[in-house]
Amino acid sequence: MTAALAAPSPTGGAKTRINDFSIQVATVNGSGSQTANTVLLRAIFQMGVFVSGKNLFPSNIAGLPTWFTIRASAQGYVARKVSNEMLILMNPETAKEDIAKADPGALVIYDEPLQLDKLRSDLAYTPVPFQKLVTASCPEPKLHKLVKNMIYVGVAARLLGIDMEEVKKAIAKQLKGKAKAVELNQTACMAGYDWAMENLEDQDHIKVVRDNKTQGLIIIDGNEACALGALFAGVTVVGWYPITPASSLVETFIEYAEEYRKDPKTGKSTVAIVQMEDELASAGVVLSAGWAGARSMTSTAGPGISLMSEFIGLGYYVEAPGVFFNVARTGPSTGLPTRTQQSDVELCAKCSHGDTLHVNLYPGTMEECFQFSYDAFDLAEKFQTPIFVVTDLDLGMQNWASKPFAYPAKPYDRGKVLNQQQLADMKDWGRYKDVDGDGICYRSLPGTPGGKGAYLTRGSGHNAYAQYSEKPEDYLEVMGRLKRKYETAKAFVPGPVFRNQGSDKGVLAFGSSDPAVIEAQDVLLAQGLKTDYLRLRALPFTAEVDAYVKEKKVVYVVEQNRDGQMANLFRETYPEHATKFKSVLHYDGHAIDAKSIVDQITAFEQK
Amino acid sequence: MTTATPSAPVPAAPTNKLGFTKQDYVGSKSTLCAGCGHDAITAQIINAAFESSIEGHRVTKYSGIGCSSKTPAYFMNQGWGFNSVHGRMPSIATGASLANRTLINIGVSGDGDSMSIGMGQFVHAVRRNIPMIYIIEDNGVYGLTKGQFSATADKGSHLKSGAVNDFPPIDPCTLAIELGCGFVARCFSGNPKQLNAILKAAFAYQGTVVLDVISPCVTFNNHDASTRSYKHVKDHDFPLHDLGFIQYSEVEDVEIPAGQTEIVTFPDGSKVAIKAIHEGYEPTDRFGAMKAIHESMAKGEFLTGLLYINPTQPPLPEMLNLVDEPLATLGEDLLKPSPAELDKIMQALM
Numbered sequence: 001m002t003a004a005l006a007a008p009s010p011t012g013g014a015k016t017r018i019n020d021f022s023i024q025v026a027t028v029n030g031s032g033s034q035t036a037n038t039v040l041l042r043a044i045f046q047m048g049v050f051v052s053g054k055n056l057f058p059s060n061i062a063g064l065p066t067w068f069t070i071r072a073s074a075q076g077y078v079a080r081k082v083s084n085e086m087l088i089l090m091n092p093e094t095a096k097e098d099i100a101k102a103d104p105g106a107l108v109i110y111d112e113p114l115q116l117d118k119l120r121s122d123l124a125y126t127p128v129p130f131q132k133l134v135t136a137s138c139p140e141p142k143l144h145k146l147v148k149n150m151i152y153v154g155v156a157a158r159l160l161g162i163d164m165e166e167v168k169k170a171i172a173k174q175l176k177g178k179a180k181a182v183e184l185n186q187t188a189c190m191a192g193y194d195w196a197m198e199n200l201e202d203q204d205h206i207k208v209v210r211d212n213k214t215q216g217l218i219i220i221d222g223n224e225a226c227a228l229g230a231l232f233a234g235v236t237v238v239g240w241y242p243i244t245p246a247s248s249l250v251e252t253f254i255e256y257a258e259e260y261r262k263d264p265k266t267g268k269s270t271v272a273i274v275q276m277e278d279e280l281a282s283a284g285v286v287l288s289a290g291w292a293g294a295r296s297m298t299s300t301a302g303p304g305i306s307l308m309s310e311f312i313g314l315g316y317y318v319e320a321p322g323v324f325f326n327v328a329r330t331g332p333s334t335g336l337p338t339r340t341q342q343s344d345v346e347l348c349a350k351c352s353h354g355d356t357l358h359v360n361l362y363p364g365t366m367e368e369c370f371q372f373s374y375d376a377f378d379l380a381e382k383f384q385t386p387i388f389v390v391t392d393l394d395l396g397m398q399n400w401a402s403k404p405f406a407y408p409a410k411p412y413d414r415g416k417v418l419n420q421q422q423l424a425d426m427k428d429w430g431r432y433k434d435v436d437g438d439g440i441c442y443r444s445l446p447g448t449p450g451g452k453g454a455y456l457t458r459g460s461g462h463n464a465y466a467q468y469s470e471k472p473e474d475y476l477e478v479m480g481r482l483k484r485k486y487e488t489a490k491a492f493v494p495g496p497v498f499r500n501q502g503s504d505k506g507v508l509a510f511g512s513s514d515p516a517v518i519e520a521q522d523v524l525l526a527q528g529l530k531t532d533y534l535r536l537r538a539l540p541f542t543a544e545v546d547a548y549v550k551e552k553k554v555v556y557v558v559e560q561n562r563d564g565q566m567a568n569l570f571r572e573t574y575p576e577h578a579t580k581f582k583s584v585l586h587y588d589g590h591a592i593d594a595k596s597i598v599d600q601i602t603a604f605e606q607k
Numbered sequence: 608m609t610t611a612t613p614s615a616p617v618p619a620a621p622t623n624k625l626g627f628t629k630q631d632y633v634g635s636k637s638t639l640c641a642g643c644g645h646d647a648i649t650a651q652i653i654n655a656a657f658e659s660s661i662e663g664h665r666v667t668k669y670s671g672i673g674c675s676s677k678t679p680a681y682f683m684n685q686g687w688g689f690n691s692v693h694g695r696m697p698s699i700a701t702g703a704s705l706a707n708r709t710l711i712n713i714g715v716s717g718d719g720d721s722m723s724i725g726m727g728q729f730v731h732a733v734r735r736n737i738p739m740i741y742i743i744e745d746n747g748v749y750g751l752t753k754g755q756f757s758a759t760a761d762k763g764s765h766l767k768s769g770a771v772n773d774f775p776p777i778d779p780c781t782l783a784i785e786l787g788c789g790f791v792a793r794c795f796s797g798n799p800k801q802l803n804a805i806l807k808a809a810f811a812y813q814g815t816v817v818l819d820v821i822s823p824c825v826t827f828n829n830h831d832a833s834t835r836s837y838k839h840v841k842d843h844d845f846p847l848h849d850l851g852f853i854q855y856s857e858v859e860d861v862e863i864p865a866g867q868t869e870i871v872t873f874p875d876g877s878k879v880a881i882k883a884i885h886e887g888y889e890p891t892d893r894f895g896a897m898k899a900i901h902e903s904m905a906k907g908e909f910l911t912g913l914l915y916i917n918p919t920q921p922p923l924p925e926m927l928n929l930v931d932e933p934l935a936t937l938g939e940d941l942l943k944p945s946p947a948e949l950d951k952i953m954q955a956l957m
Contacts, residue, residue: 216957217957218953218956218957219956219957220956228952231944232943232944232949233943234937234939234942234943236706236934236935236937236942237702237705237706237934239698239701239702256952260944260948261942263930263941266930266931267928268928268929268930268931269927269928269929269930270929270930270934270937270941270942271934272705272706272924272927272929272934273927274701274705274735274923274927276698276701276731277727277728277730277731278727280695280698280727280728281695281697281698281701281727281728281731282698283698284691284695284697284698284699284701284702284728285698285701285702285705286702287699287702288669288689288691288698288699288700288701288702288703288706289702289703289705289706289934289935290702290706291689291702291703291706292667292702292703292706292707292710292935293706293707293933293935293936294702294705294706294707294934294935295942296702296706310692311691311692311695314691314692318689404950404953404956404957405949405953407946407949411939412939412942412943444687445707445935445936446667446686446687446703446707446710447664447665447667447687447707447709447710447933447935448664449662449664450664451663451664451685454663454664454684454685454686454687454688455687455688456668456679456680456687456688456689456690457687457688457689457690458688458689458690459690459691459692460690468680
């Protein structure tokens with residue numbers, strides 16, 4: 001056996017990075033590496049260390065390269081970090097390129113036959129005979145490919161100083177207690193660990209040391225958090241169509257619905273879930289179910305929203321409720337389907353032809369994914385309109401540590417729905433009459449007995465009594481009221497979150513940019529630049545947003561798209577302040593990182 | 608001095624079992640062209656609903672875009688209606704019928720709305736057996752945009768302008784049978800008796816009813832060179848049978864003649880009595896029906912009547928094993944998991 005060694009790093013003598021490093025694992029898609037990587041992430045998390053994971057995967061089932069990055073951070077930073085202190089290279093296709101891109105001093109664990117150690121002299125190499133180890137530890141040759149990845153978990157655990165008991169626990173958790181699979185994987189992992197104990201010297205470059213930062217926290221992805229929000233919000237009709245990265249939202253919901261949405265008396269289902277023929281039909285189901293009184297939703301990504309646009313305009317104009325989750329990905333067109341972006345901001349803000357304005361929610365944390373999804377159903381029924389919950393692949397599909405979710409105790413707000421008695425008592429009811437002056441009218445549900453309240457919903461011009469009308473005054477009345485209704489929403493959508501350092505310079509961001517902005521703000525402060533950070537959480541802009549815009553001398557709008565779409569919305573909404581907004585952009589498909597933000601803001605400041 | 612002539616007492620309008628008069632089933636005034644076949648269909652929907660004592664408030668009417676799609680405004684004002692977007696009526700019916708499974712769903716579409724832009728939604732609604740009467744008011748042209756060919760226009764048929772259709776027609780009925788629809792019928796808007804019997808049977812049916820009604824467009828497709836003109840359709844209409852529909856509540860009181868009459872019984876006990884005119888046509892024989900329809904189409908004829916019937920297939924809410932009460936009105940107590948359940952979910956994620 002080759003005497004592999006973890007040589008002291010060429011940058012030797014540098015302080016050991018305790019609980020503060022990134023590991024990048026390069027594998028082949030479909031090789032089961034996701035399980036191994038999640039186990040490694042969980043094991044570090046169980047050691048009490050704040051950790052985040054990013055899976056950079058191809059649009060492919062098996063065979064193309066995939067990278068997984070794990071970041072441990074004692075300070076609690078969870079944004080993507082561009083530099084990596086450890087590389088685990090399992091993919092022959094990308095190994096040379098990965099080496100070329102490596103940061104000086106990185107520890108490189110690689111599959112021995114790849115013979116990478118001659119490529120650069122400023123890296124610390126650890127060749128591992130994976131094939132030999134897997135052959136010896138796994139009796140079933142057809143499982144070698146899958147189990148092989150578990151060996152690098154063992155090797156990494158040894159080098160990083162992770163307690164093997166935590167690794168074993170993480171395996172059991174990840175494989176949901178399937179006894180045979182758990183044993184097989186634990187054995188392989190142990191083989192890697194034992195081999196490393198015997199053959200590798202210890203290293204002092206990066207280490208995991210037990211801490212207490214993660215006690216009581218959960219690990220979850222945003223799609224699951226949104227699915228749980230919808231579950232607790234009592235969604236009753238789901239029409240959907242598969243699309244990356246949104247499918248797992250509904251798929252996870254289906255799993256939870258199996259357990260939590262059966263009538264205990266009859267065993268029958270209290271939710272209808274139908275995989276439709278396309279996104280158009282999904283939108284039709286959502287809006288008509290909402291119109292008929294159900295709490296309804298769909299989950300899709302940008303291409304799906306494009307297809308749903310006509311229906312969403314109908315929903316806006318006829319005032320039918322429904323919740324539309326957009327787990328955004330990199331566009332335009334098919335774009336990069338497995339990469340993240342925030343490039344559907346303007347699409348969702350004004351989805352459909354004609355004049356339309358939609359309420360959008362931008363969760364930025366896992367707790368908000370849960371809570372905003374819950375709230376979206378109230379807002380949809382309260383405002384009788386399509387509501388967008390806009391996340392992205394980074395929030396939706398990556399693993400995040402989070403506080404456990406608080407129980408949403410607030411009772412459902414089913415909005416202004418008239419029952420049989422109320423309809424009978426009401427004089428001169430009109431479906432689109434603004435009785436309360438808030439732009440929100442009273443509706444009736446199909447099937448209500450008593451002979452009152454029936455009306456014909458139409459996407460064509462209508463008056464306050466839902467009658468067909470092409471009269472300019474009727475059209476203006478409806479469109480004016482819809483605008484008023486949107487204004488009313490300002491008081492009911494979640495307001496912004498501030499992180500102020502006492503400055504007249506603003507940083508404004510939303511959604512998944514949050515962790516990178518927080519980190520960037522700290523770096524900028526250390527460099528002497530104070531900023532006040534506003535994290536936007538909804539459209540329309542609330543009064544607090546108005547005040548912030550007026551008060552700041554400059555507002556750096558951080559977003560993950562090319563055209564500065566959110567900045568455009570701000571310039572349009574606050575034309576008198578238009579020159580204040582400076583775009584800080586990151587849109588290459590990777591999640592945004594702190595350094596990109598720091599560099600761009602610093603460049604603006606030096607101008 | 609004139610004396611008032613005593614007026615004759617106005618006879619009370621007849622009422623149905625629910626105590627409603629026919630007037631209770633009407634809608635707003637039609638704005639379609641005078642003589643439009645669609646208005647004849649509307650009249651029979653009103654008659655059939657009245658005669659079947661349909662509860663008006665449970666009726667929900669759906670449509671897409673086009674002349675046909677305007678008609679839900681013209682019948683049953685007691686029911687709710689949803690005039691949606693072009694070709695998407697089926698998904699509207701799907702969502703609402705899932706939200707409230709007690710609704711009686713009527714979708715009205717046209718040949719353009721269903722066989723071109725809405726083909727995808729048509730086939731999938733049929734596949735899923737949405738509980739609805741899906742009426743296609745079929746005239747072979749786009750009326751509302753002034754007379755372009757639709758996908759049901761016969762190959763070689765002419766527009767008023769002289770343009771000739773080069774493409775073969777799509778037949779909604781054989782397509783529906785192919786897709787597994789359990790109630791497929793074709794009627795001619797000029798044969799109210801047949802349409803009335805079929806609509807009454809359709810009201811009693813649980814799943815998707817596909818009802819293709821040849822309904823000539825008097826403005827754009829009623830000329831001599833059209834295969835969808837009144838005259839042409841009347842001359843080529845071959846009714847398959849005399850139909851009688853007996854609602855479940857009346858089954859005891861009605862004597863069904865023995866002999867040539869075939870009886871099809873619905874799950875609720877209602878019966879359709881089918882007395883054959885066209886020798887050898889068997890509406891419960893799926894493949895036989897397809898063959899006969901194709902043969903008649905090749906001869907340029909319209910076989911009308913109950914083309915195929917199989918009343919045993921479960922509709923979508925049943926396939927999804929939904930609770931009996933409307934999902935729309937389920938309470939928070941049944942929908943929202945408890946704090947203990949959230950805690951259990953959170954524990955599993957730690």
